[in-house]
Amino acid sequence: MSKQATFSVKHSLVSDFKEITKMRLSLSVVFSSMAGYLLGAEIVDFSILILLAFGGYFMVGASNIFNQIIEKDLDSLMDRTKNRPIPAGRISVTNAFAMGCVFTVFGIGILYFINQQTAMFAAISIFLYTCVYTPLKTKTPLSVFVGAIPGAIPFMLGWVAATNNFGIEAGTLFAIQFFWQFPHFWAIGWFLFDDYKKGGFFMLPTGKQDRGTAKQVIMYSIWTLLVSIVPAFGFTGRLQLSIVASVIVFLLGLGMLYYAIQLYKKMTVLSARHLMLVSVIYITLLQIIYVVDKFIR
Template identity: 80%
Template sequence: MGRSKSSLTTPSVISDFKEITKMGLALSVVFSSLAGYLLGVETVDFKTLILLALGGYFMVGASNAYNQIIEKDLDALMNRTKNRPIPAGRMSVTTAFIIATVFTLLGIIILYTINKQTAMFGAISIFLYTCVYTPLKTKTPLAVFVGAIPGAIPFMLGWVAATDDFGIEPGTLFALQFFWQFPHFWSIGWFLYEDYKRGGFFMLPTGKQDKGTAVQTIMYCIWTLIVSIIPVFGFTGTLKLSVVAAILVGLLGLGMVYYAFRLFKIMTEKAAKQLMLASVSYITLIQIVYVIDKFIR
């Protein structure tokens, strides 16, 4: 009996660790920053690539752990989050705080070894996510606007890690991922509306699953589409896009716009879920297109 008990606890310790740092989300953020790095670099340095992946993971993991400490009482109210390690009582706040603090320090130190600007942007993203976005979530839908800033930093961070320079190129990458956050967040806020309401979170721009929210979602999808094809016109410095890649990126953007219109038309949670999946596919695919286009152009 003793053996089966220990074999039960070990996987749960690992899964709790994955959950407190939100491993899936953290890996998607690392993917964005690596894409930004590959876009900015002239010759790929694998040591920097590994440092960026590790530093990025620690930064996101820290933000998520702090977030779950702050929201532990609200998480307990929502079906989506009540089984997280802290509200479910499997992890103490102290343990989570130690993980978050160690991750913050490791993240900033590792990013600092790449260059100072990378560490600075990493630190800003943790601060905004933890100290501004998280407390605002229960107060105002504007929280999504604040949350979109740290959410948009990774793509840009990769470029800064590669070049130690902040200019029009990382600015464009930031704008692209910034505008994208809105349809992504709002589609999640739409299909989890009732659950979010239990925790007192107001994620939708009008506070309701209505036409107003759907129209704003469409607008931000269009902004995202416009920003994503801007590099083809040649005024984003060394960030360039071939005509073929721009057409591909444009078509992917139209796909997301289509799902946003569909949400406006039928206003269902299923349509919101489809838009969320479309938004995740979109950001991943355009980052891949951007990187491939750079290396084959």
């Protein structure tokens, strides 16, 4: 085999691995869990942080692999997903299932080594995403509410990994990421509406790109903004936020709310894309601000 052919095969394998585990999404989840750990840890143990990163990636990777196995026929109908490794035939269902099982064992096993509660929440996340959220996506728009539960676990998972405790602090981190997911995923559901429709997915709360959906996007953006500054009022145990940090987070929230209102006013695919991008920036900066604020207070 020529060097060029060998490179092509390796490149294909790497690309397929990235796609079947949804690497960008998985890395964002790892980032969230590591932020949660840094918030919860009294003394940062880098060995635990590394275990959390690998365990978190395996956990999310497993969920994504099982999701793509279940949806392989529907994925083949949509432009965005028809070239994924399973519907395109580059990875067989059998091989993908084996990979998913290995990822599950590795993910839960690594997180169990940190503590039992972390492993338990990881297992719950995989179960809900694969066995409840995925089947519901073609049945009801309420699937987004179910999917928001495993989607909100990573931020608080890091806190549990650091403290071996699920209390008001972890619950607050969960709530922040839970409410944030609605404007984020409804924005995605809006600008991918036609493609989702080909696969039989109706992700928007009203099932349509209408004012009702846009109003709910605004409502959940407001809830996200409010929940995100709760730690500034001293109600959340060890999870605290300084006045300066809370003002910055509040202003970021107003920025996301502005784009949610723009979606309501314009009702366009472009405004939905803008909201999606801003929502990603918002949650990333929020987690960075929370962590930085803890260590400079």
